[in-house]
Amino acid sequence: MRRSFLILALAAAAPLHAQGLMADFHGDVRQVQQKLIALAKAMPENTYSWHPTGARSVGELFMHVAEDNYFIPVAMGKPAPAATGITEDYKSTAAYTSKQRTKDQIIAELEASFTHLHEAMGLTTDENRAEKLKVFGQEFTRQRLMIMTVTHLHEHLGQAIAYARTNNVVPPWSK
Secondary structure, three states, rough: OHHHHHHHHHHOOOOOOOHHHHHHHHHHHHHHHHHHHHHHHHHOHOOOOOOOOOOHHHHHHHHHHHHHHHHHHHOOOOOOHHOOOOOOOOHHHHHHOOOOOOOOHHHHHHHHHHHHHHHHOOOOOOOOOEEEEEEOOEEEEEHHHHHHHHHEEEEEEEEHHHHHHOOOOOOHOOO
8 A cells, every 4th residue: 555655656746748767757856855855954953064074064965966956957958047156067066055055045945956957857758868968078868867866866865864863863754
């Protein structure tokens, strides 16, 4: 019963035009999105500056996810909003992520970035997923870029879970 509900929930999360593999990508990204935003909200503001030695802080982690949710879509053909200052040059992301923000501002950026990512994902269909794109100075197919996007988000979800648990925050979906 629970598995059927999950499948229906993920299918409902995909845009109406998305089918097949792209519907699966949208569903997976939406699931990670919900968990990252829930963690961002659950973490106390005073933990946003905490970080393990040599790694990003909690706040920097969430901003890195937002940054790439804007940067990767540039390669897909969806420019980042002008206010971010993010272009096809990865160096342009530094100013965006280094700006000081409150917890609420970081959460707002994270939420807006996922909306942008889903819009950009809508440019890739099952029919054009073999199309070649340039990103990070390399050639990727749209499908490979989607796989990279999904794995990148899962990598940082795991990192965020570890940060939360280290700061005695139980992920909301685990309660």
